[in-house]
Amino acid sequence: MFSFVLQRLVQSVIVVLILSIVLFVGVRLIGNPVDILISSEASEADRLAAIVALGLDKPLWEQYLTFLGNAVRGDWGTSFVYKEPVVGILLQRLPASLELGLVAFVLAVSISIPAGLYAGLRPQSPLGRGIMAFSLVGISIPTFWQGMLLIVAFGIALPILPVGDRGQLATHFGITSSLWTLDGWSHVIMPAFSLALLKMSLLMRVTRAATMEICRLDFVKFAYAKGVRNRKVVIGHILRNALVPLVTVTGIELGNLLAYGVITETVFSWPGLGKLLINSIKVLDRPMIVAQLTYTALLFIAINFLVDILHMAIDPRVKSVLRRRES
Amino acid sequence: MSKAFFQVDDLNTWFFTRKGTIKSVRDISFDVSRGEVLGIVGESGSGKSVTGMSIMGQIDEPGRIVSGSISLNGEELTKLDFEEMRRYRGNRIAMVFQNPLMTLNPLMRVRDQMYEAIGAHEDVPRNAMHKRCIEALRAVGIPSPEERLNAYPHEMSGGMRQRVVIAIALLLGPDLIIADEPTTALDVTIQAQIIYQIRRQIDERGLGMIWITHDLSTLSELADRIMVMYAGAMMEIGTTEEIIGGARHPYTRKLLDSVPSRNVPGEKLKQIPGNMPSLMALGEGCPFASRCERVTEICREPVPATQLSDTHRIWCLHPFEN
Numbered sequence: 001m002f003s004f005v006l007q008r009l010v011q012s013v014i015v016v017l018i019l020s021i022v023l024f025v026g027v028r029l030i031g032n033p034v035d036i037l038i039s040s041e042a043s044e045a046d047r048l049a050a051i052v053a054l055g056l057d058k059p060l061w062e063q064y065l066t067f068l069g070n071a072v073r074g075d076w077g078t079s080f081v082y083k084e085p086v087v088g089i090l091l092q093r094l095p096a097s098l099e100l101g102l103v104a105f106v107l108a109v110s111i112s113i114p115a116g117l118y119a120g121l122r123p124q125s126p127l128g129r130g131i132m133a134f135s136l137v138g139i140s141i142p143t144f145w146q147g148m149l150l151i152v153a154f155g156i157a158l159p160i161l162p163v164g165d166r167g168q169l170a171t172h173f174g175i176t177s178s179l180w181t182l183d184g185w186s187h188v189i190m191p192a193f194s195l196a197l198l199k200m201s202l203l204m205r206v207t208r209a210a211t212m213e214i215c216r217l218d219f220v221k222f223a224y225a226k227g228v229r230n231r232k233v234v235i236g237h238i239l240r241n242a243l244v245p246l247v248t249v250t251g252i253e254l255g256n257l258l259a260y261g262v263i264t265e266t267v268f269s270w271p272g273l274g275k276l277l278i279n280s281i282k283v284l285d286r287p288m289i290v291a292q293l294t295y296t297a298l299l300f301i302a303i304n305f306l307v308d309i310l311h312m313a314i315d316p317r318v319k320s321v322l323r324r325r326e327s
Numbered sequence: 328m329s330k331a332f333f334q335v336d337d338l339n340t341w342f343f344t345r346k347g348t349i350k351s352v353r354d355i356s357f358d359v360s361r362g363e364v365l366g367i368v369g370e371s372g373s374g375k376s377v378t379g380m381s382i383m384g385q386i387d388e389p390g391r392i393v394s395g396s397i398s399l400n401g402e403e404l405t406k407l408d409f410e411e412m413r414r415y416r417g418n419r420i421a422m423v424f425q426n427p428l429m430t431l432n433p434l435m436r437v438r439d440q441m442y443e444a445i446g447a448h449e450d451v452p453r454n455a456m457h458k459r460c461i462e463a464l465r466a467v468g469i470p471s472p473e474e475r476l477n478a479y480p481h482e483m484s485g486g487m488r489q490r491v492v493i494a495i496a497l498l499l500g501p502d503l504i505i506a507d508e509p510t511t512a513l514d515v516t517i518q519a520q521i522i523y524q525i526r527r528q529i530d531e532r533g534l535g536m537i538w539i540t541h542d543l544s545t546l547s548e549l550a551d552r553i554m555v556m557y558a559g560a561m562m563e564i565g566t567t568e569e570i571i572g573g574a575r576h577p578y579t580r581k582l583l584d585s586v587p588s589r590n591v592p593g594e595k596l597k598q599i600p601g602n603m604p605s606l607m608a609l610g611e612g613c614p615f616a617s618r619c620e621r622v623t624e625i626c627r628e629p630v631p632a633t634q635l636s637d638t639h640r641i642w643c644l645h646p647f648e649n
């Protein structure tokens with residue numbers, strides 16, 4: 001177990017290093033930020049001064065090492081645009097994205113898993129078919145489109161929910177969030193549902209497929225043959241085994257929800273990271289782009305790690321494979 | 328032989344699929360007495376497992392017991408609702424499946440899977456459950472049962488897992504055990520050991536058993552009576568001597584001929600030329616007619632049962648003479 005954690009940590013560091021190199025070189029290929037930041041009438045001297053000020057006159061490897069050294073110390077550079085430390089800007093935007101992503105995630109999981117389980121147990125029932133039809137719609141409608149439909153329906157035609165922004169914030173336990181206030185919830189619920197819809201639909205289908213697959217297996221028939229009560233077979237045998245594939249898919253979805261809310265954040269003018277990333281790319285704010293993408297990578301690495309731990313907790317076979325590999 | 332405590336009469340189990348009705352079990356009747364092993368033999372797809380699952384009340388959609396009666400100690404099982412039937416399952420009737428690698432939940436310890444079986448029917452404190460599980464594991468010849476109880480299925484061999492499954496089947500002292508090819512997936516020595524253990528349990532406890540298999544040679548050692556099925560219907564039923572030594576039905580003869588050697592259990596059946604007819608398009612007559620060498624025109628008509636002895640019955644208009 002310990003060596004597994006250590007191994008994963010080393011792997012993660014290597015992945016992040018490689019990724020940072022790719023990113024660092026990659027953003028340089030998109031274009032030269034000096035052209036965007038400096039007005040076209042500026043003198044050649046101003047131009048050179050700007051290049052020196054941004055540190056762009058040094059060779060690429062030196063720029064990278066400087067970046068890396070600073071990054072390890074928690075200094076991710078200064079935004080070309082905002083002229084502020086990147087980390088500060090990220091931390092300012094992060095809570096909005098996290099709360100949107102987490103609410104969407106809870107919505108997606110708490111609806112899709114029971115619904116998918118039911119549809120898998122009773123695929124021919126009207127409700128089972130209805131769930132499948134819903135998920136098909138959820139997958140087919142583009143996110144920006146259903147987002148706008150929701151705004152039209154619940155923001156304009158039937159004006160029960162506010163549109164745009166996070167609403168009233170409050171701070172408890174050192175966390176500032178809109179989730180502490182009712183007004184905040186009324187702001188977050190619609191974008192969260194919009195963001196969750198696609199993931200919810202996918203998870204429903206995965207849950208249904210896993211359930212149907214497991215129901216066919218002998219150990220489920222054997223559990224019934226033992227006289228075990230229906231509810232216990234469904235929860236203790238069917239759902240428990242379905243969790244093995246579900247944990248993987250759910251983990252990926254969580255990462256997506258927390259990192260790729262770009263479209264939903266744009267449609268609902270949600271002041272989160274997604275909009276920041278798009279803006280940063282538009283103006284080639286290199287430190288901003290690198291920091292955000294690294295954050296995304298770290299997020300996925302952390303989630304993957306969590307998924308592996310959960311797998312070990314659920315499935316004893318995973319543990320014995322690891323044990324065998326270690327000995 | 329004592330009086331039968333378990334009876335199946337004119338059982339019909341059909342599957343109503345979109346493509347048509349699959350008549351997997353048609354007019355099956357048999358009984359089982361205490362201490363008796365009834366073997367059911369037939370090619371793949373002949374309806375053996377569906378017969379077993381019908382008795383368990385575990386036929387899933389789109390299947391259904393269409394008609395017939397199944398009775399245990401005088402109680403009619405086909406009329407019971409889910410909860411009433413649940414009380415019988417594992418308690419009065421237990422089942423053992425073919426593939427021991429698939430029968431146990433891979434995520435649960437053996438202990439929990441055994442406790443669950445007891446807990447479904449009785450309110451017993453944990454230490455009493457523990458004692459009972461140890462006894463059950465020991466009864467089927469599992470060494471160091473304390474350790475096994477804590478193990479996960481993947482930590483045990485196939486033979487060991489099948490013993491665990493059989494121990495679970497015996498756990499509540501059922502009247503009847505249905506074993507659906509329980510040793511087919513195991514190698515020959517393990518097979519022989521397990522068959523020996525099961526036979527002992529049957530004799531000691533006086534329970535009845537239905538042993539489903541492809542393999543006539545296993546049955547010749549284990550079964551008291553044998554029923555031969557084909558395309559969902561009964562072909563012949565009789566004592567083991569009557570079937571193995573004196574089979575009269577052409578299909579039973581073919582089955583016997585295709586056993587490579589009566590002394591080598593576990594080997595798979597050789598194919599009889601031709602295929603089983605579609606269960607969706609069965610005529611009135613003998614289902615084996617299309618593959619039978621002795622077929623004549625009258626075989627297309629419904630075939631009545633012929634009683635050859637008290638125990639020996641046959642559904643054929645041109646049986647072999649003895």
Ligand SMILES: Nc1ncnc2c1ncn2[C@@H]1O[C@H](COP(=O)(O)OP(=O)(O)OP(=O)(O)O)[C@@H](O)[C@H]1O
Nearest residue numbers: 342349351370371372373374375376377378390606
């Ligand atoms: N759930 C189901 N839906 C539709 N048809 C089914 C279903 N279960 C069984 N059948 C059909 O019933 C017939 C008998 O199947 P059954 O499993 O009883 O055969 P079997 O004699 O046990 O064969 P095997 O030796 O291969 O186990 C087969 O033709 C099968 O296609």
Ligand SMILES: [Mg+2]
Nearest residue numbers: 375376377507
């Ligand atoms: Mg079968």
